[in-house]
Amino acid sequence: MLSRNDCHPNDSIKRSLIPLITVVFVLLARAPGFPQTDDGAAGESQDQTERSITEAREKQEEIWRQTLRFGIDSEVIATIDEIQSEEIVDLYDEIADIFEDSRSSVREKIIDFFIEVEDFRLYPEVQRELLFYQDVSDNLVIRYLSFIKNDERPLTKDLWDVITEILQGSNNNLIAAVIPIIGEKGDPTYSDTLKELYEKDRQSTSIKAQILRSLGTLSVPEDRDFLEESATDASEETLLRQSAIEALGLMADKESLPVLKELVESDEVLIRTSVMSSLSNFPREEISPIFSDGLKDSYWRIRQGILRNLRDNPIPELEPAVGFVAQRDPERVVRLTGYETLTAYDSDYAWSIILEDAESGTTPEAIRVQLYSYLAEKKFSFGKTLLLKIIEEEWEKPNSRILDAICKALSESTDPEAVPVFERMLDHGEITIKIYGIRGLSNQGGESHRERIDGFLADGQHPAIQRAAERALRRIE
Secondary structure (H helix, E strand, O other), rough: OOOOOOOOOOOHEEEHOOOHHHHHHHHHHHOOOOOOHHHHHHHHHHHHHHHHHHHHHHHHHHHHHHHHHOOOOOHHHHHHHHHHHHHHHHHHHHHHHOOOOOHHHHHHHHHHHHHOOOOOOOOHHHHHHOOOHHOHHHHHHHHHHHHHOOOOOOOOHHHHHHHHHHOOOOHHHHHHHHHHHHHHHOOOHHHHHHHHHHHHOOOHHHHHHHHHHHHHHOOHHHHHHHHEEEEEEOEEEEEEEEHHHHHHHOOOOOHHHOOOOHHOOOHHHHHHHHHHHHHOOOOHHHHHHHHHHOOOOHHHHHHHHHHHHHHHHOOHHHHHHHHHHHHHHHHHHHHHHHHHHHHHHHHHHHHHHHHHHHHOOOOOOHHHHEEEEEEHHOEEEEEEHHHHHHHHOOOOOOOOOHHOOOOOOOOOOOHHHHHHHHHHEEEEEEEHHHHHHHHHHOOOOOOOHHHHHHHHHHHOHHHHHHHHHHHHHEEEE
């Protein structure tokens, strides 16, 4: 066990030596005189190397543990970031253990951390803290509220009492934080409470907008008229009209379609854009004609918004129109969204367009690089001939942006035909390309690639490569 002095958080020199320790262990294992004359000796050497690496890892984890316990706030926060980056799940308990004895800045970091990793083990502590929210800083209370909002369990009566008390208060920061919770976890009885808050004198626009969206999430049928009035009131602030339209989309009541169809013809592009974004929850046969017309709208954001909707919920009969927009739209950003939407259709027609334009010399390079990435990540076998050709052309070029983009995308692929490319990437001179190769092999799963990845722990490689190898091996396990 290391002493506190051994692991003092300010001892940056010791912390920076951890990767070097690994290298030293490896070099010792390969030093002249070390027995390697037969398979048994080689196996013993490998075992000793692996033990040395394990010891180095354990020492680093012990340093993190000690820093969490004794470090100054900034060091603790940095350590939590490192633990998250390295995905050291075994240290999550240690992070939770320091919560109650930490100051606000560290508590905020801990709550953010557990929200991001979707781990809600601190729920009892957070609930207890919220019962005395008046004694806690606004920033921390807002994080606590975000924590309970992201957790799946229903709120207790005590927490609903806290939320009601906050709503009746004057702290707009906290009110803004509880309104979305009401929308997601509340029952229809909160509808009237929200509307009363909406009508409050000198209520801020941002609070009103949140109330409208939460009414949409609650989806109380009796609120439809209220939302339609807000959406169609030309004298109302644009943000509030947009929020009401979004709420109608969340409710997805077919009775609201005539109102939304009327708003599609609005002279205000922001209103038209909001309508197009709100329609995805409605029946396909109702929105297909609206989307078809919208893809011809002169305002590019409307075309892009429809494409994003179709990306999430493809409508088969609109696939040819999406293909046309991807290839012909005057705005590059819309074309790129069109190609992304085609990948969601995942049809021979869609991928043929993507491959055709990726091969075409008339396609702008920025678009071609993105198409290479789509093929590499999602359809390597389909684009294999082209991708191998481009990889070969770019392989020897220093800092090739195209090679980096292809290898990065390919590292997310699970296509077994990509394995030879991953193995070649491990021999590339650039660190990032090696890391992509390691990641790609780990995504293939199984034990067959363990030995090759394990070699990057024992070769004294760059620390970033060693960390990538460690993460890959954990993923395989």
